[in-house]
Amino acid sequence: MKLKGWKDLPPGAVVTEAGSAAEFKTGSWRSFRPVWLAENCIQCLFCWMYCPDMSIKVKDGKRGEYDYDYCKGCGICALECPGKKGKKAIVMEEEGK
Amino acid sequence: MATTLTLKELSKKEDLLTHGHRMCSGCGAPIVVKQLLLASDYPIVAANATGCLEVSTCISQYTAWKIPWIHNAFENAAATLSGVETMYRALKKQGKLDKEIKFVAFGGDGGTYDIGFQSLSGAAERGHDMLYVCYDNGAYMNTGIQRSSATPIGADTTTCPAGSVIKGKTQPRKNLTRIMAAHGIPYVAQASPSHWKDAITKFKKALDIKGPKFIDVISPCNRGWRSRTDDAILLSRLAVETCYWPLYEVEQGFTKITVVPKEKKPIEEFLKPQGRFKHMFAPGNEWLLKLAQEEVDREWERLRKEAGSE
Numbered sequence: 001m002k003l004k005g006w007k008d009l010p011p012g013a014v015v016t017e018a019g020s021a022a023e024f025k026t027g028s029w030r031s032f033r034p035v036w037l038a039e040n041c042i043q044c045l046f047c048w049m050y051c052p053d054m055s056i057k058v059k060d061g062k063r064g065e066y067d068y069d070y071c072k073g074c075g076i077c078a079l080e081c082p083g084k085k086g087k088k089a090i091v092m093e094e095e096g097k
Numbered sequence: 098m099a100t101t102l103t104l105k106e107l108s109k110k111e112d113l114l115t116h117g118h119r120m121c122s123g124c125g126a127p128i129v130v131k132q133l134l135l136a137s138d139y140p141i142v143a144a145n146a147t148g149c150l151e152v153s154t155c156i157s158q159y160t161a162w163k164i165p166w167i168h169n170a171f172e173n174a175a176a177t178l179s180g181v182e183t184m185y186r187a188l189k190k191q192g193k194l195d196k197e198i199k200f201v202a203f204g205g206d207g208g209t210y211d212i213g214f215q216s217l218s219g220a221a222e223r224g225h226d227m228l229y230v231c232y233d234n235g236a237y238m239n240t241g242i243q244r245s246s247a248t249p250i251g252a253d254t255t256t257c258p259a260g261s262v263i264k265g266k267t268q269p270r271k272n273l274t275r276i277m278a279a280h281g282i283p284y285v286a287q288a289s290p291s292h293w294k295d296a297i298t299k300f301k302k303a304l305d306i307k308g309p310k311f312i313d314v315i316s317p318c319n320r321g322w323r324s325r326t327d328d329a330i331l332l333s334r335l336a337v338e339t340c341y342w343p344l345y346e347v348e349q350g351f352t353k354i355t356v357v358p359k360e361k362k363p364i365e366e367f368l369k370p371q372g373r374f375k376h377m378f379a380p381g382n383e384w385l386l387k388l389a390q391e392e393v394d395r396e397w398e399r400l401r402k403e404a405g406s407e
């Protein structure tokens with residue numbers, strides 16, 4: 001999105017496009033990346049509920065891949081993931097390694 | 098309306114707060130907002146007091162909200178929303194609108210306990226049909242971790258730093274949930290994002306009750322709490338399990354504890370992982386921990402009495 005000058009902004013700085021923040025990718029904030037190990041996933045969806053950045057894709061009630069364009073790498077999902085038989089379905093890996 | 102709350106069903110709903118917002122990594126507040134928005138089966142119009150949530154979800158022409166959302170000033174989210182709700186009622190009366198719309202105000206503890214308190218109290222007394230949700234992280238985090246009246250006793254903030262003489266905040270936190278209940282409004286509750294089912298049930302209930310409602314939600318802030326970025330849910334859960342943040346509701350004046358912890362954990366378990374309480378664990382400062390524990394015990398006992406569970 002190209003930033004507008006003050007002359008182009010609507011009065012009251014009203015934002016007319018709902019959800020336009022999606023154009024701003026926060027994925028570059030990440031220093032650790034969550035990696036999903038589907039084989040250990042019990043589909044509890046806790047990770048989806050607790051992600052502050054709406055970065056876990058769920059389709060038809062099934063957990064899917066991460067949305068790395070937005071995930072900030074906080075690690076909440078990994079900490080909360082119960083996994084299967086003591087094996088986490090999410091591990092955090094350092095970016096750039 | 099869905100009767101059973103399952104994550105599977107909830108996950109089919111649209112995200113009304115989108116990714117791309119600029120809250121810090123691991124912040125609790127967007128989780129609170131997300132749970133509120135997921136709870137609603139109605140269209141929502143929201144007002145936001147100045148605060149982290151407000152500045153970070155609406156920057157310049159980027160908004161993370163997919164619902165009508167208004168920011169006015171720090172002190173008047175409740176007053177602003179009162180006006181909107183009044184206009185809605187007027188339009189309805191005139192037959193220009195017939196949709197069932199719900200009104201929700203969001204404020205941090207600074208914008209709710211302190212700066213926005215009189216407008217909140219006024220809106221409650223006037224009986225506006227709206228829900229006020231406070232995401233309480235216990236300080237003015239957005240401007241650099243200054244103490245608020247929600248800051249717990251002993252906490253180190255930039256305006257009540259823990260030093261060699263004074264050990265962080267010397268006063269206990271103000272219990273706003275109780276103060277709002279004392280307004281005699283139909284519904285007041287405390288919730289935690291860790292207990293999502295309890296929180297969503299309360300949000301749903303509040304949205305269906307006519308009149309003013311207030312829900313205080315604990316909202317971990319890893320910057321101000323000096324904790325890890327991954328522990329927002331862990332810490333909010335510990336807040337509940339130590340009874341630092343009891344989950345209860347006051348409906349038409351009747352108090353009910355909605356989640357009773359299996360065992361009441363010592364307050365240390367909530368304080369320890371947070372750097373803002375680090376000095377409380379230094380030798381010689383045991384009295385501070387004792388004070389914090391006494392605070393929790395007193396409030397928990399009082400609550401249990403009121404709820405008739407003792």
Ligand code: SF4
Pocket residue numbers: 034050051052053054055056066070071072073074075076077078123
């Ligand atoms: S690391 Fe944090 S932001 Fe990324 S998907 Fe997990 S919970 Fe969401």
Ligand code: SF4
Pocket residue numbers: 036040041042043044045046047048063077080081082083084089090
């Ligand atoms: S929390 Fe873990 S087990 Fe549950 S759905 Fe997410 S990845 Fe799967």
